[in-house]
Amino acid sequence: MIHTETNADRMLGWMQEHLKDLVPEIEMRAKAELAAEINRLKVEREAVILGHNYMEPALYHAVSDITGDSLELCRKAAETEAPVIVFCGVEFMAETAKIINPGKTVLLPAQKAGCSLAQSITAADVRALKAQYPGVPVVTYINTYADVKAETDVCCTSGNAARIVAALNTDTVIFIPDEYLARNVARETGKTVLFPGQSAAGCSGGMGSFIAWHGKCEVHELFQVQDIENVRRQFPDVLVLAHPECPPEVAEAADFSGSTSAMIRFVKEHPGKRYLLLTECAMADNIIAETPESEMLRMCSHRCPHMAQITLEDTVAALQKMQYEIEVPEEVRVKAKRSIDRMLAMS
Ligand code: 13P
Numbered sequence: 278m279i280h281t282e283t284n285a286d287r288m289l290g291w292m293q294e295h296l297k298d299l300v301p302e303i304e305m306r307a308k309a310e311l312a313a314e315i316n317r318l319k320v321e322r323e324a325v326i327l328g329h330n331y332m333e334p335a336l337y338h339a340v341s342d343i344t345g346d347s348l349e350l351c352r353k354a355a356e357t358e359a360p361v362i363v364f365c366g367v368e369f370m371a372e373t374a375k376i377i378n379p380g381k382t383v384l385l386p387a388q389k390a391g392c393s394l395a396q397s398i399t400a401a402d403v404r405a406l407k408a409q410y411p412g413v414p415v416v417t418y419i420n421t422y423a424d425v426k427a428e429t430d431v432c433c434t435s436g437n438a439a440r441i442v443a444a445l446n447t448d449t450v451i452f453i454p455d456e457y458l459a460r461n462v463a464r465e466t467g468k469t470v471l472f473p474g475q476s477a478a479g480c481s482g483g484m485g486s487f488i489a490w491h492g493k494c495e496v497h498e499l500f501q502v503q504d505i506e507n508v509r510r511q512f513p514d515v516l517v518l519a520h521p522e523c524p525p526e527v528a529e530a531a532d533f534s535g536s537t538s539a540m541i542r543f544v545k546e547h548p549g550k551r552y553l554l555l556t557e558c559a560m561a562d563n564i565i566a567e568t569p570e571s572e573m574l575r576m577c578s579h580r581c582p583h584m585a586q587i588t589l590e591d592t593v594a595a596l597q598k599m600q601y602e603i604e605v606p607e608e609v610r611v612k613a614k615r616s617i618d619r620m621l622a623m624s
């Protein structure tokens with residue numbers, strides 16, 4: 278990482294050395310100038326940049342002060358002392374940073390960078406679930422908006438979901454909104470998956486049940502077992518890593534399933550191998566910049582259009598114009614924060 282460099286020529290030299298196979302030469306100078314300008318503005322604004330693992334290589338390696346998966350970025354957002362946080366990720370992530378840091382200015386460089394999972398459930402849906410299953414704890418994936426978190430007992434991420442469920446030590450859990458994450462975590466924790474309207478009584482196989490929701494990640498739901506079989510036929514030595522937002526049969530067929538940072542750790546711990554990552558394609562580029570001895574096969578036909586909203590150009594504009602500021606109504610924020618604080622305490 279070179280996230281403090283403010284000289285465009287030195288930035289270009291670094292990019293030519295470290296990102297040469299990842300950023301086209303024709304774009305390199307423009308990206309180096311933008312990155313150096315972002316680093317200069319960061320100091321002027323006393324800002325910190327949090328970059329999700331899905332950011333494009335120049336944003337990820339050349340300007341982000343802290344990178345990570347949702348859980349790591351949430352933890353770091355809680356620790357930072359900078360008065361301004363620029364969140365290079367999607368809206369629910371920036372909103373989470375604001376919930377934890379009400380006194381700070383939190384900026385999202387795109388006016389709207391959504392998420393199909395966050396879009397899949399409303400606060401009214403959660404209230405209806407609680408009315409249908411009174412007393413059952415609500416565990417909500419962090420990929421949701423503040424008003425849904427406000428109706429939640431404890432949040433979780435793909436990096437800690439199984440641990441949170443185990444720590445609750447209850448038979449039945451409302452686990453929302455990602456159906457596939459629910460199915461994958463249920464497999465890991467021995468739970469049965471039910472949907473609203475189905476009775477929990479008599480269905481649990483001893484380890485209890487998840488009341489799930491039909492939310493899906495529009496990117497990960499597209500991966501299929503056939504993709505894994507095809508790539509293994511062509512490259513028998515390939516190691517397939519799948520995000521737990523993938524369908525359960527895909528996660529099960531993979532060699533490893535974990536959060537974005539868990540996948541990165543796996544590659545770093547097993548260098549020099551050939552990989553296929555069933556997740557947003559930009560992450561493979563970010564890994565290769567650090568571990569060029571590994572080989573990444575890419576399925577770049579499945580991209581997250583929301584993460585791709587965040588660009589170097591818009592990050593410059595965010596710091597120049599202090600846009601787009603994230604706001605959360607105080608009564609919602611206070612309730613939502615409890616569910617995030619519980620998650621951080623439990624993980
Ligand atoms: P991670 O928490 O694993 O980074 O996942 C976030 C996400 O949105 C995956 O699509």
Ligand code: SF4
Binds near residue numbers: 496557583
């Ligand atoms: Fe949401 Fe899927 Fe994009 Fe992640 S990859 S931000 S879960 S739409």
